[in-house]
Amino acid sequence: MSNDVWVVADLKIDGTIRKVTFEALTEAKKKLVGGLGGQLCAVVLGSGVSGFEAELGKYGAEKVYVIDSDLLKDFNTEGYVNALGELIKQNEPAVVLAGNTVFGQDYFPRAAARVGSGVAMDAISIGLSGDNKLQIERYSHSSKAIQTQVFHGGATMMATVRPNSFKAEESPTTPEVISGSVELNPADISVKVLELETKASDRPELTEAERVVAGGRGLASEENFKYIYELADTLGAAAGATRAAVDAGYCPYDMQVGQTGKAVSPNLYIGIAISGSVQHFAGMGSSKVIVAINKDPEAPIFQKCDYGIVGDLFDVLPPFTEKVKQLVSE
Amino acid sequence: MKILVIVSQTQDTEAKIQVSAGGDSVDTADMKWIMNPYDEFAVEEAIQTKEKHGGEVVIVSIGPARVVDTIRQALAMGADSAVHINGDGFAETDPFAIGKLIASEIKKLGDFDVIFTGMKIIDEESGQVGVQVAEELGIPHVSLVSKVVEINADAKKAVCQKEIDGGHVVVEAPLPCLITCPDAMNEPRYASLPGIMKAKKKPLTEVGIDDISFDGLGFSKEAVSKEGARVKTTGIEVPQIERKLKIIKGSDEPMVKGEEVANAAEELIKLLREDAKVI
Ligand SMILES: Cc1cc2nc3c(=O)[nH]c(=O)nc-3n(C[C@H](O)[C@H](O)[C@H](O)COP(=O)(O)OP(=O)(O)OC[C@H]3O[C@@H](n4cnc5c(N)ncnc54)[C@H](O)[C@@H]3O)c2cc1C
Ligand SMILES: Cc1cc2nc3c(=O)[nH]c(=O)nc-3n(C[C@H](O)[C@H](O)[C@H](O)COP(=O)(O)OP(=O)(O)OC[C@H]3O[C@@H](n4cnc5c(N)ncnc54)[C@H](O)[C@@H]3O)c2cc1C
Numbered sequence: 001m002s003n004d005v006w007v008v009a010d011l012k013i014d015g016t017i018r019k020v021t022f023e024a025l026t027e028a029k030k031k032l033v034g035g036l037g038g039q040l041c042a043v044v045l046g047s048g049v050s051g052f053e054a055e056l057g058k059y060g061a062e063k064v065y066v067i068d069s070d071l072l073k074d075f076n077t078e079g080y081v082n083a084l085g086e087l088i089k090q091n092e093p094a095v096v097l098a099g100n101t102v103f104g105q106d107y108f109p110r111a112a113a114r115v116g117s118g119v120a121m122d123a124i125s126i127g128l129s130g131d132n133k134l135q136i137e138r139y140s141h142s143s144k145a146i147q148t149q150v151f152h153g154g155a156t157m158m159a160t161v162r163p164n165s166f167k168a169e170e171s172p173t174t175p176e177v178i179s180g181s182v183e184l185n186p187a188d189i190s191v192k193v194l195e196l197e198t199k200a201s202d203r204p205e206l207t208e209a210e211r212v213v214a215g216g217r218g219l220a221s222e223e224n225f226k227y228i229y230e231l232a233d234t235l236g237a238a239a240g241a242t243r244a245a246v247d248a249g250y251c252p253y254d255m256q257v258g259q260t261g262k263a264v265s266p267n268l269y270i271g272i273a274i275s276g277s278v279q280h281f282a283g284m285g286s287s288k289v290i291v292a293i294n295k296d297p298e299a300p301i302f303q304k305c306d307y308g309i310v311g312d313l314f315d316v317l318p319p320f321t322e323k324v325k326q327l328v329s330e
Numbered sequence: 331m332k333i334l335v336i337v338s339q340t341q342d343t344e345a346k347i348q349v350s351a352g353g354d355s356v357d358t359a360d361m362k363w364i365m366n367p368y369d370e371f372a373v374e375e376a377i378q379t380k381e382k383h384g385g386e387v388v389i390v391s392i393g394p395a396r397v398v399d400t401i402r403q404a405l406a407m408g409a410d411s412a413v414h415i416n417g418d419g420f421a422e423t424d425p426f427a428i429g430k431l432i433a434s435e436i437k438k439l440g441d442f443d444v445i446f447t448g449m450k451i452i453d454e455e456s457g458q459v460g461v462q463v464a465e466e467l468g469i470p471h472v473s474l475v476s477k478v479v480e481i482n483a484d485a486k487k488a489v490c491q492k493e494i495d496g497g498h499v500v501v502e503a504p505l506p507c508l509i510t511c512p513d514a515m516n517e518p519r520y521a522s523l524p525g526i527m528k529a530k531k532k533p534l535t536e537v538g539i540d541d542i543s544f545d546g547l548g549f550s551k552e553a554v555s556k557e558g559a560r561v562k563t564t565g566i567e568v569p570q571i572e573r574k575l576k577i578i579k580g581s582d583e584p585m586v587k588g589e590e591v592a593n594a595a596e597e598l599i600k601l602l603r604e605d606a607k608v609i
Binding site for chain 2: 144147
């Protein structure tokens with residue numbers, strides 16, 4: 001067993017590295033690497049993924065393991081599990097971290113199972129316990145509680161970290177690159193991608209955004225979601241939604257915030273025509289400032305927000321957005 | 331087809347929660363126990379699959395005696411039989427051991443085509459048990475399936491749609507495979523009265539901790555406890571976020587008048603700038 005701490009790079013569909021990777025590198029360097037006495041390493045798994053070392057080195061990675069293979073294309077779960085599992089078996093790092101993204105939630109626990117490790121999901125803090133074991137905090141019980149979890153036993157300690165929980169700070173090094181130490185076998189990939197459709201968006205990603213504007217069932221149509229997008233774009237915010245709005249087809253699924261959808265924790269969350277269900281709050285209840293616009297004074301969201309207007313969105317939102325626009329242009 | 335569903339009982343997190351005296355778990359004394367909501371979607375998907383292709387639906391669950399209520403609910407919805415791994419010691423172990431135990435019982439059930447389970451349990455919320463079981467059984471998993479497009483028992487494949495950032499992906503997995511279910515993939519049915527009556531007579535196999543062979547599991551009977559967990563929960567707190575609750579109301583509810591609305595918008599902006607300092 002080595003004392004190294006690994007961070008698996010979280011890649012976006014456009015092939016760039018997601019910010020959570022740099023956040024995890026920064027926090028791991030601060031909280032884990034010194035105490036454990038090993039090196040900070042990054043792992044890049046994908047297809048056509050060379051040349052990331054400069055970017056990863058900027059955030060302190062001293063070593064970069066790269067597995068570049070066609071079999072890792074399109075976020076292939078089995079490919080990722082095989083590659084990461086094999087790398088862990090070869091090198092036995094003390095800790096492996098990854099982003100708690102849609103894909104992270106899919107491959108990472110399985111990779112942990114592969115190497116016989118316990119895994120903690122969606123950490124909002126990381127550190128070491130008295131006897132140098134990984135210790136994390138995470139939300140549980142529909143995000144109403146925060147648990148402290150401590151690893152024990154001798155296996156590699158594995159955890160995913162929630163995006164936007166730590167600050168990414170530069171601390172440049174020139175990493176050593178170790179490529180191709182795992183051979184993947186096409187016969188091990190049994191799940192095939194038949195169709196992959198994605199659209200790039202100019203808006204910030206929900207989980208990374210400092211501000212979120214979200215719409216609920218009260219928007220009443222896909223067409224009306226333009227009010228949400230307009231305010232979001234004015235504020236440079238990400239656009240979110242409730243399940244009720246997604247279910248009704250007003251907006252795409254990847255906008256869903258909540259227990260099933262994304263967990264967000266922005267400085268400013270504005271919820272429009274959203275009642276404030278437990279499941280929705282499980283995804284945004286830790287936002288710093290919560291604003292509600294709802295026409296029903298009895299809506300539960302008014303019991304758990306900072307600011308609100310009791311009013312019809314179609315009356316309130318246009319002048320509000322207009323005034324925010326003026327403010328921004330000043 | 332033989333369709334398995336891994337079903338768990340959980341604490342109703344709609345409820346207010348309190349930390350127990352020990353400080354490391356949630357007080358369950360007055361807690362209502364329910365079927366894990368995501369597992370309801372899994373049971374529904376399994377029953378719909380049976381309705382289309384014929385076969386049987388087998389429920390597998392682990393936990394103390396109270397879990398039987400949840401198993402009966404799944405049987406009342408239309409599942410055919412169940413296996414209950416019964417023991418109190420499982421309650422505070424980790425997903426790693428839970429997954430291994432479930433997988434070891436599934437191995438005893440013979441060949442099967444597909445396993446459905448919820449994407450996560452709403453108390454612990456870690457979403458590991460399903461994939462752990464799949465790994466243990468050496469079968470592929472497809473997580474967070476928004477739609478099962480097709481299950482073809484003859485061609486031995488399942489075609490599933492998943493929602494990903496910016497779009498969706500359709501994958502084809504060979505059978506047997508394990509599928510994890512988010513909400514909204516279907517509309518779980520309610521158990522009918524005749525369903526509830528029938529459920530009482532459906533076969534339910536109890537497996538006690540002494541019936542389990544720990545050979546090859548990689549941990550001992552004694553390790554199935556909090557002490558044996560690889561990841562231990564050592565503390566839990568219920569943070570109280572004080573919200574400001576500054577609500578702007580008009581003379582009517584909801585306010586409608588043009589000027590009043592404009593003033594409210596103005597006032598909200600002022601609060602966000604000067605009080606919250608976020609814009
Ligand atoms: C297992 C499970 C998981 C779930 N996961 C999620 C999740 O991840 N995310 C999620 O959001 N939900 C989730 N839900 C669903 C959740 O329980 C609620 O049903 C949902 O959040 C409600 O969405 P809503 O607030 O938009 O709709 P509603 O509850 O219908 O509220 C609409 C609100 O809009 C207001 N309104 C209507 N018209 C106007 C108007 N013109 N102007 C101003 N206000 C107006 C109404 O007063 C009302 O308060 C989940 C449920 C389950 C069972
Ligand atoms: C006081 C206390 C009491 C508890 N009581 C129980 C209990 O009675 N029964 C119990 O199972 N766990 C109980 N737990 C939780 C248990 O310790 C595990 O944490 C839990 O089973 C798995 O957590 P997870 O977050 O990994 O589940 P997830 O991986 O998030 O669950 C994913 C899916 O796996 C399946 N699954 C998970 N656990 C089980 C299970 N036990 N049986 C069948 N399917 C399952 C479900 O279908 C679920 O949708 C208790 C915990 C505490 C602190």
